[in-house]
Amino acid sequence: MMKLRLGVSDDPTALQPSLSDCLGAMLKQAEALMQQVLQGLELGTSATGPQRLAPLQAPQVRAAVLGLEGKAAAVKHSFVKELTRLVYEGGGKDQTATEVLRFQDLQLFEDEELDQSIEIARAQQEVVLAVDDTLPPLDALISTMLGWRTIQPGLNPLRPEVFVRALQHTLAEHVAETGAREVLITPAAGLLGVNLRKLYRELADWLRSTGVEPAVPVGGRINRATGASGAPVTDTVAKTLLTLDRLRKLLAGDFDQPRKAEFLHTMPASMALLQDLKKTDELVKRLEQRKKPVVVVEQPVDMLADAAREPPATGRIGQQLGEEVVRLMFDNLLEDRRLLPTLKRELKVLEPAVHRLTKEDSRFFSDRNHPARQLLDRIIQRSLAFPSEEDAGWPRFLESLQSVSRWLESKVMDADTFGEMLDELQAQWTEQDQGARQKREEAARALLHAEQRNLLAQKLASDFADSLGGLDVADFIRDFLKNAWAQVVAEAQLSCEDGSPDPYGYRAMVDDLIWSVQKTTAQRGRARRLVQMIPGLLQRLREGLGRIGYPQELTQRFFDHLITLHRAAVQEGRDASIQAAADAAWSEQSQFPEGAEEDLQLWLDSSEAQESGFIEEEADLDTDYAASPEAPRQEALRAEQDTSRARQVPSQAPQAEAQAGLVPEDLRIGAWVEIRIKGDWVRAQLTWCSPHATLFMFTSIGGAAHSMSRRTMEKLRTGGQLRVVAERPVVDEALDQVARAALKNSVGRPPE
Structure with a gap:
């Protein structure tokens, strides 16, 4: 199926597969996988033979198996189609009750839904038991390909539940009789698991042969409902649970x-x-x-003696x-x-x-x-x-x-x-x-203003980029307009009370700046006009940057290059050294690669950063810790000591609804996390998220705020320096865990 990269002369990493290659390779085997399941079911219906299965001997079950064989092509097509959908959705949003069952929803289940959940859970048990030894190594490799340093089994798009759901969907589509389908699901899942085990092993061998390094296990599996370390994979389904x-x-x-x-x-x-x-x-x-209470004929009793008796x-x-x-x-x-x-x-x-x-x-x-x-x-x-x-x-x-x-x-x-x-x-x-609440509200106001300015600056940057279209302008000018100056113009517009689109004339200055640095600008009279324009232009540029407290070090390169170009233009090429410096400044490439502008534009001024405890990506990330070989061991020790919780803040409920789809599933308002900042672990709760989910603020119980951009938060999470330790109330988590356990534990016993 997958070519192993072996040999002294081979460079294993030269053709290292991507995640897409990995998923595609597995999906190519889906049709053959379903074919093997169908063949196994057919052999199981034999009246005699070593592969005969007693549950498949019932007439309606045998008829269902023959029906599947008769339309094998359609059955395999359904399985491949559904499996492909689920794999590329990361497991799909319509996850089964075995994964997302919650206590408050269980009592709303119809009998058919509950039976279907048990049906899938039984199938899942069969598959997981079969792949118990080959799944963990594959989880480690897939986690690396997903960009995680630690093993994340639940994020594996090829995890057993995905195959089980594809199988259940296929049988539901092609076996109309409910009783026959309930009998078929377990042996079909067993056959699926046996063959999936082989594919898991081969896929893991292939990835290792191409140089993919497995992710590091951190403190075993964590049961979020109890904060306890989990056990091997089979422990979640192998035990007999409450029916x-x-x-x-x-x-x-x-x-x-x-x-x-x-x-x-x-x-x-x-x-x-x-x-x-x-x-x-x-x-x-x-x-x-x-013992059931025995009904007896009432007899006169001594009330005093009766009161003295045990209840x-x-x-x-x-x-x-x-x-x-x-x-x-x-x-x-x-x-x-x-x-x-x-x-x-x-x-x-x-x-x-x-x-x-x-x-x-x-x-x-x-x-x-x-x-x-x-x-x-x-x-x-x-x-x-x-x-x-x-x-x-x-x-x-x-x-x-x-x-x-x-x-x-x-x-x-x-x-x-x-x-x-x-x-x-x-x-x-x-x-x-x-x-603490007052501090949090002030910090949230500062962050909200920062997001509004940054979003407006992005729109202005797009307008400036359109203005530069077709013009011969140096990259550093484009960088300045789309970043620093877009912030200046945006702040001016937001702070204007009368609604003027350009209260200080900062936007109108853009045309003058572009004209002053174009190579193709007409030369006649240009030097004279530049001499008159440059002092005022530089003064207004510095004034605008000063209004928002934009750090000088972020614009020093711009001013150095701009002054060099202006000098060369005024000299009209008469000074060779100045012209050479201007040519060098002109040829410097952009500091912002194409496609990264949106992330890099997010900026807070000093007052906003101070009020909100803003974590600068480069200044505050604990890079030494993330790169340390001791990090996995320290993570494991911390995982054993997790003592966090989550709560939904009532005042934030509407905001949380508005941000659905923007905020990560496990980082909703109220989620508790631990953040490693400058060598120290900080316990904090996600108390605020900007309307467009570009800024996040975490607050400790004492009111200290720690805010960051989405980019910084994702980088912290990837590096193991921000981890969600409780995303929901502890009581709800405990009840949900047991509701799922009750469902999975039902599979070991037949219905009564």
Whole structure:
């Protein structure tokens, strides 16, 4: 399939493939891959033989296999077409529930959608088990080709899930009978996995033979919901997980029919949260194994003796589920390594109060805006702003938690009680954050003005470029007009209150500047006019740059060359040394390669940079760290200590919606990151993004701002100096992880 570059005389890197070459090589094998799956299914339907498969012997299944064989060309075409689409979309935006399943969405799933998710998960398990040994090396090589220094398995466009989804799509298109398709998906995925394993190995060998170096693993795989290191690839699907069918039956009362009506009103709430917790399999087993209550004829009892007895072993099943859910929820939070030990102790103190609440208020399970849920979420979110208990603000935060503990002794523990606790905490935090909020707003205003100026400058630069079209002008003049002077004119227009398009005449000066440096300009009387024009022109140029505080060092080259050209023009070639210097200045190439102008135009003046903590790309990137051989080991150690969180800032919600598609998926407003700046790791939250997503501002809990351009942010991420440690609220992440685990864990057991 792929030619290995071997031999002493060969230069492995001479014909090193691109990512596109790699994807194309794999897609060329897609038709043959599907052909092998079809052949395997056909052999599996044989009445006898070593490759006979019992599940394929049913008449409707055999008929489905024969139907696939009869239209093999169409089946292979569908598979190749869908696989190509998914690969070039990086996995596609319509990802299956096995990848993007979220707790709050699970209860909205129709039966057909849930069954399809389980169907795909079963297939995925078969494929991943088959490629377990060949996938990690390929992930490392593909990550390098994607530009990452560390392994990013989820970004591999050839990951197993993509092939599974293409297979599922193909079977759904060509096998109409649902029951037959459900039987076929697992053996078909097994055949796909066996052959895909060979392709993965061959593709990895090919890439290594051409000199592609594998990316570096960093601290194992990170489970963002718990902050814990992951295990090998198979661990995510190989274990037997909670069966959604069984859980739904249990919560619908199928295991306790006589008492169904008694707890019906609590079931949707408990179900929603049960599907988000890690240890629900244990809960389901325990509840199923409990003895059913025996109905007996009522007998007179001694009330005093009855009061002294132990409570019945089994109470209302709905209440039991609620109690178990709360206990498991707190167990899950206490296992989260991002939570500091002192906070976990405070959560343990809070747990009995939540138990008391849920006995009377089942809305806790289903309503994300329930005051008790909000209280837990806000406490955890704020705590994760502190990397350690030694941080200066941690004692004050802990004191605020302890100040509301008096509510826990209240005889009535209802939603209003938790609402009062939340209001008290929020009032304290608002007062503490007042100064930081003011700094953040001032920084955001400065950055917003900078983006507006830069966007306007880009438009002006395009206009200036059109004005220069067809004219014989030196590159350094083009550079100056499209960068520094475009900023000057843009700032003048933005600062003008009467709406004048050229309040200081800076734009009109462009024509004079261009005329003064053209080689083809008519020479008659030119020297005399230049002598009159040059002093005022230079003065106005410096004045305009001074208005925006443009650094002199960025324009010194321009003025040196401009003065040289003017001197040569005035001398009219009589001074050979001056003319030679002018010719040299004229021949210098542009400092801004074509196509890079948009990135290089982004500039902030000194006041804007200071207010927003702007990180200059060249000045502040920790290049020594990024290049250090110790970096991978240090990254691994840091990964083990990740203690970050994310929260959605309510005031930023509309902005976040407007920026959909502009901001990276894992860097939405509220995402928590760690940034390495000048040798130190800084914990900060993405609190603001400019409307056009050209500028980003991260803020620490103390209010210190760290802003940067998109270019700088991407460079930091590529170099491993900015990493997202929590992009969503911790509670939501934990619930989502368990919802996906519940789905994947369903594949090990047949539906009941």
